[in-house]
Amino acid sequence: MSALAHTQVRPNDQIMHWSSFSEFFSMGGYALYVWGSYGVTFLLLGAEVLMLLKRKRSVSQRPTRPD
Amino acid sequence: MSKTTISWYKYAAPANFYPLAGKMVPWFAIASALIFIVGLYISFFVAPTDFQQGNSYRIIFIHVPAAWMGMFLYVLLAIYAGIGWAFNARLASMMATAIAPTGAIFTFISLVTGSLWGRPAWGVWWVWDARLTSTLILMFLYIGFISLQSSIEDPRRADRAGAVLALVGVINVPIIYFSVQWWNSLHQGATITAKSFKMAPSMLAAMLILLAACWIYSIAVVLARVRCIIREREREAPWLAEAV
Numbered sequence: 001m002s003a004l005a006h007t008q009v010r011p012n013d014q015i016m017h018w019s020s021f022s023e024f025f026s027m028g029g030y031a032l033y034v035w036g037s038y039g040v041t042f043l044l045l046g047a048e049v050l051m052l053l054k055r056k057r058s059v060s061q062r063p064t065r066p067d
Numbered sequence: 068m069s070k071t072t073i074s075w076y077k078y079a080a081p082a083n084f085y086p087l088a089g090k091m092v093p094w095f096a097i098a099s100a101l102i103f104i105v106g107l108y109i110s111f112f113v114a115p116t117d118f119q120q121g122n123s124y125r126i127i128f129i130h131v132p133a134a135w136m137g138m139f140l141y142v143l144l145a146i147y148a149g150i151g152w153a154f155n156a157r158l159a160s161m162m163a164t165a166i167a168p169t170g171a172i173f174t175f176i177s178l179v180t181g182s183l184w185g186r187p188a189w190g191v192w193w194v195w196d197a198r199l200t201s202t203l204i205l206m207f208l209y210i211g212f213i214s215l216q217s218s219i220e221d222p223r224r225a226d227r228a229g230a231v232l233a234l235v236g237v238i239n240v241p242i243i244y245f246s247v248q249w250w251n252s253l254h255q256g257a258t259i260t261a262k263s264f265k266m267a268p269s270m271l272a273a274m275l276i277l278l279a280a281c282w283i284y285s286i287a288v289v290l291a292r293v294r295c296i297i298r299e300r301e302r303e304a305p306w307l308a309e310a311v
Contacts, residue, residue: 017116028116030123033187037126037180038107041133044172045284052291059298 081158081297082306088290095287099280106276114269123187127270130180131258132278136285137174137205138240140166144212145237148230158293160226161300163233164216165293169285171209178202189253197246198254201239208236222300 018024027034078084110128117124144166151160181199182192193199212229219225247256258265266274301307 018112024111027125028122030121030125030187033123033183034125037129037183040179040183041129041176044176048169048172048288052288052295055295056291059295062298062302 079156079158081161081301082304082310084158085294085297085307085310088294092287092291092294095283095290099283099287102276102280102283106273106280109269109273109276114273115267120188123184126180126184127258128273128277130177130184131274132281133173133180134177134202135278136281137170137177137202138243139282140170140173140285141205141208141233142237142240144170145233148226148233151226152230157223157226157300158297160223160230161293161296162289163229164226165289165296166285167209167213167216168292169288171206171213173281173285174202174206174209178206185253194253196252196254197250198243198252201243201246204239205236205243208232208239212236 025031025035078087106128110125114125114128116122144163147159147166148163150156151158151163178199181202185194186192212232215232216225216229219228246252247254298307
């Protein structure tokens, strides 16, 4: 039985749960894991977009066959 | 041709598809950026803290969409590769080639974020269980497809070789999906099934909105990449000189 199966909310949980910036950044002690995950994700997606833009530039500099 | 019917076969020709895809890319790019912002906002400011896992569970919002995208895109790649092979449709083969890097990236993201979640949740970065191992195999299938195609000079031969690999490898996707039912696993079962979802509505919303963002992002980058591939492969074609 895994610990992840029962994602639940306590009834008295409030919608806005961060009382300060530092509390937000610390992610309840899981900063490395949470920000690491989102960091890796958007770093890779950003890198993909940059590489595509580079490829597009180099492709559009090639001559096409004039007809 | 009447005004109301669209001839879809027309867009199977690279000459017609190229400008259409070019018009679609910026719209999908903008839409995906906006949906990412909304999804991230709900992920961090609306979805409550989990009472068992604290805030480490917030990795789910990106981990699950990335894992799904890795699987969806592989199936889509195999379908396009199969169509390109069976019907000798070169645009379909080019779509398969264009999907591969994006699918590989999402699969890699699912492995890394899974590892970053496994450490606080299970105490380990990695275990050789069925779900994780079959996802790693998916990653290798993408890498194999990309390197196989780039090692073959003639594009149509590369398309055919890639199609064989893609179609054989597609058996791995149901293995990933059902692995948590078929074998004992440290990995949790499905959070969302057709009958129920085991999470708060705002958590579900964050996950589904980020899934939509990932889908629309994928459409944008795949269309942009297939345009590059068309230009690289059809550079001798007379239409290209007119289109650009």
